[in-house]
Amino acid sequence: MCAGSTSGAAPPWIGVLNSDPGQDRNDESGRAVDVSVTIWGFIGSGNIGTTVARLALAAGHDVVLSNSRGPGTLAGLVDELGPHVRAATPAEAAEAGDVVVVTIPLRNYPQVPAEPLRGKIVIDTMNYYPQRDGNITELDDETTTSSELLAAHLPDSTVVKGFNNISFQHLAALPRPNGARDRSALAIAGDDDDAKKVVAEHLDQIGYDSLDLGPLAEGWRTQPGTAAYGLMYALNPQVWDQGARPASAIEVAARAAASQRQHHPRDAPSTTPSH
Numbered sequence: 001m002c003a004g005s006t007s008g009a010a011p012p013w014i015g016v017l018n019s020d021p022g023q024d025r026n027d028e029s030g031r032a033v034d035v036s037v038t039i040w041g042f043i044g045s046g047n048i049g050t051t052v053a054r055l056a057l058a059a060g061h062d063v064v065l066s067n068s069r070g071p072g073t074l075a076g077l078v079d080e081l082g083p084h085v086r087a088a089t090p091a092e093a094a095e096a097g098d099v100v101v102v103t104i105p106l107r108n109y110p111q112v113p114a115e116p117l118r119g120k121i122v123i124d125t126m127n128y129y130p131q132r133d134g135n136i137t138e139l140d141d142e143t144t145t146s147s148e149l150l151a152a153h154l155p156d157s158t159v160v161k162g163f164n165n166i167s168f169q170h171l172a173a174l175p176r177p178n179g180a181r182d183r184s185a186l187a188i189a190g191d192d193d194d195a196k197k198v199v200a201e202h203l204d205q206i207g208y209d210s211l212d213l214g215p216l217a218e219g220w221r222t223q224p225g226t227a228a229y230g231l232m233y234a235l236n237p238q239v240w241d242q243g244a245r246p247a248s249a250i251e252v253a254a255r256a257a258a259s260q261r262q263h264h265p266r267d268a269p270s271t272t273p274s275h
């Protein structure tokens with residue numbers, strides 16, 4: 001077990017480290033989750049939100065986008081993305097979504113509307129960058145994790161951490177059909193196994209395997225500054241926008257196992273690209 005684990009039980013991804021690199025993780029869980037007709041709601045329609053929306057559209061789903069400035073400011077994007085997209089307020093996107101992606105600067109998480117997300121699965125892409133978000137004491141002293149903050153804000157929703165440790169350019173470049181040898185895996189974390197199965201099925205539909213890191217408390221393993229923060233998807237880890245390379249579940253698991261929990265030095269410059 002690697003340093004910093006928050007529970008005594010072996011995380012579910014430990015088994016991946018000993019498995020056949022060619023195996024299909026999506027076949028082994030016995031899932032029977034129907035996500036065939038899905039509306040993806042987005043609270044945040046920037047780099048990562050728009051990229052996930054494009055993948056969802058390519059998979060045949062519908063999308064409701066929102067941002068902080070109002071639906072009118074998304075008209076051009078809606079026109080560009082086509083008839084299966086509409087713009088709405090954050091509350092309307094939350095209400096409409098079968099699954100809702102929260103993808104905004106972390107400092108704004110208290111503004112996410114809780115009531116329309118009641119009973120829903122919420123995918124949290126957010127990362128903590130003190131330089132952007134300001135200092136958040138519980139994250140600086142590592143008494144919690146960013147996704148647990150969102151989960152505490154949304155007590156009647158089921159939060160699953162996902163998409164947080166891949167740059168939007170790499171996310172756009174790496175989807176592959178189920179079974180492709182060069183398919184990449186995305187890490188997820190969450191406290192509800194059924195919700196993680198649903199999210200894994202969604203990821204499968206948009207071109208990715210998944211790797212279950214365990215509960216939300218384990219989500220720090222893919223946070224900025226860790227070994228599992230995105231570098232495995234970069235063709236050139238020094239320059240993230242120079243192309244993508246696939247990373248299997250085994251590689252992501254190895255990176256997550258190597259992650260070390262570390263304090264965010266207050267006001268110190270980031271050592272990794274800010275996304």
Ligand SMILES: NC(=O)c1ccc[n+]([C@@H]2O[C@H](COP(=O)([O-])OP(=O)(O)OC[C@H]3O[C@@H](n4cnc5c(N)ncnc54)[C@H](OP(=O)(O)O)[C@@H]3O)[C@@H](O)[C@H]2O)c1
Binds near residue numbers: 049111
């Ligand atoms: N960029 C990446 O490659 C990447 C990868 C993984 C994870 N992430 C994380 O994902 C989150 C989003 O990143 P991003 O790069 O997509 O950011 P971004 O391009 O700056 O977009 C942020 C979006 O959030 C919206 N927003 C801000 N506050 C909001 C609020 N209170 N309610 C509704 N919408 C709000 C913004 O709308 P307005 O423009 O109208 O304010 C904008 O559409 C961040 O936490 C980031 O750390 C980013």
